Amino acid sequence: MGLSSLFFRTYLKAKSNRWYWLFSIFCRVVLAYAFIVAGFVKIIGERFASGLSILHPMGAYLEALHHTGFYYTFIGYAQVAAAILLIIPRTVFLGALIYFPIILNICILSIAVRFEGSLVTSPLMVLANLFLLVWHYNKLQFLLPIKSRLDMLHVGKSKKYSNKFPWLFSLFVIACVAFTVVVARFGYDFRPRNSLKDCKKQFVNTINEEKGIEFCQCIHINGSTLDQCLEEYNNKH
Template identity: 55%
Template sequence: MSLSSKLDDFHRQTTENRWLWLFSIFCRIILAVGFIPPGIMKIMGERFTVLSVNHPMGNYLEALHHTGYYYTMIGVMQVVAGVLLLIPRTVILGAFIYFPIILNICILSLAVRFEGSRITSPLMVLANLYLICWYYPAWKSILPFNRPARQSLRAKWRELHPQFPFKFFSGVALAFTAVILFAVFGNELVPRNTLKECRTQCDESDNPAACYTFCDCIHKEGQPLNKCLETYNNASGK
C-alpha cells in the first residue's frame, strides 16, 4: 500500500470518530476567539498590551503599534482568518491564512520568553495543525507523493502555444513601472537609513527646515514615524 493510500485510510478512520469531529469544531471556535478580538483592537488602532517598553515583548509591540497601516493589516488578516474558520465552506482557507500568523506569534513568544503567550501560542499552533490535517483531502493533491491520477496540469513544451502574449507582458511592464514610481515618488518624505541620507532629500523639499526637523526627530530623538510626520506637517503649515 502506498503512503498516499495509508494517509487516506488513516484520515478516513479519524474523521469517522464523533469526538474528534466535535474537537475540530472546538478548535475552530477557540482559534477564532483567539484572533478576532485582538484583530479588532489592531484595526481600531489600539494597543493590546500594558507591558513596559523595557520588556522585550513590550518593546516589540510598541514598535509594531507605530508601523501604521501594517499594524492595521495584521488585525485585518487576524479577523479574516478567524471569521473564515467559523464558516464551514471556508474553514480550510482560514486555517491556511491563520497558520503563518500564529506560527510567527509562537516563535516570537518563545524567543523573548513572554509568559503571556508562551503556553497559549504553541497550543494554538497545534490546534491549527489539527484543522489542517482534518481537512487533508482538500489540499492533499499539492503533496509530491499524492498527485491525482488525471491529465497533467501542465502541457508539454511542444504543445504550448507559440503566440507572444503582448497584453499580458504589457500589464507586467505597467505593474513594474507603477511600483517603481510609487517607491520613488509615492511619499514626500522617507526616513532613509541614516541621518545623512535622510537630509539629502531636504534641499528639494518645500520646507527644508521642517525636513531637517523631521530627520532629527527620527534619527536623533528616536520618535515614531507618525509623530515625526506630524511635526513636519505642523512646521510646514499643512
C-alpha cells in the same frame, strides 16, 4: 500496506468519527475567538498588551509594531478575516491556511523573547491549526509536493458518525498540552517575566540572586535587549 494507504484509511476513519469532528469544531471556535479579540484591538488602533512595559523585549516589539501605521491595522484585519473564515464551514480550510503563518510567527516570537504571556497558548494554537489543516487533508494535498489522490477530494462530512471515543488521540492531546506547559515552565533557567517585581522573584534565595537582579534591571530599567542582558548575566561570575 504502504504508509499512504495506512494514512488514507486512518484519515477516513477519523473523518467518520463524531469525537474528531467535535474536536475540529472546538479548535475552530477557540482559534477564531482568539484572533477576533486580538485583531479587533489592532483595528481600533490600540496597542496589544498595552500593560506590558516598552522596556520589555515583547513590549518593545509590540510598541514598534503599533507605530507601523496601516500595517498594524492590516494585521488586525487579517486576523479577523482568518477567524471569520474558520467559523464558516465552507471556508474553514482557507481560514486555516491564512491563520497558520500568523500564529506560527507569534509562536516563534514568544519563544525567542521568552514571553510567558503566550509561551503556552501560542504553541497549542499552532498545534490546533495543524489539526485543522490535516482535517482538511483532502484539499491540502494539492498544495504539497506529493502525489495527490483524487479519490480523497470529495471526502467531507460523514452522513453517519461513529461514536467510538478516540482514547489514544485524547491521550496524545493531553500529552501535548502537558508537554507544552512543562517546557514553558521549566524550559528556561529564567525569563524576563512581565514586570521587574516578578522577574526578581525567580532569583530570590538562589545562588544567582545578585546576578539575577542585575539581569532584571538590565531588562526592565535599562531597556536592553534580551541577548545583551543574557550575555551580561553569563559573563558575571
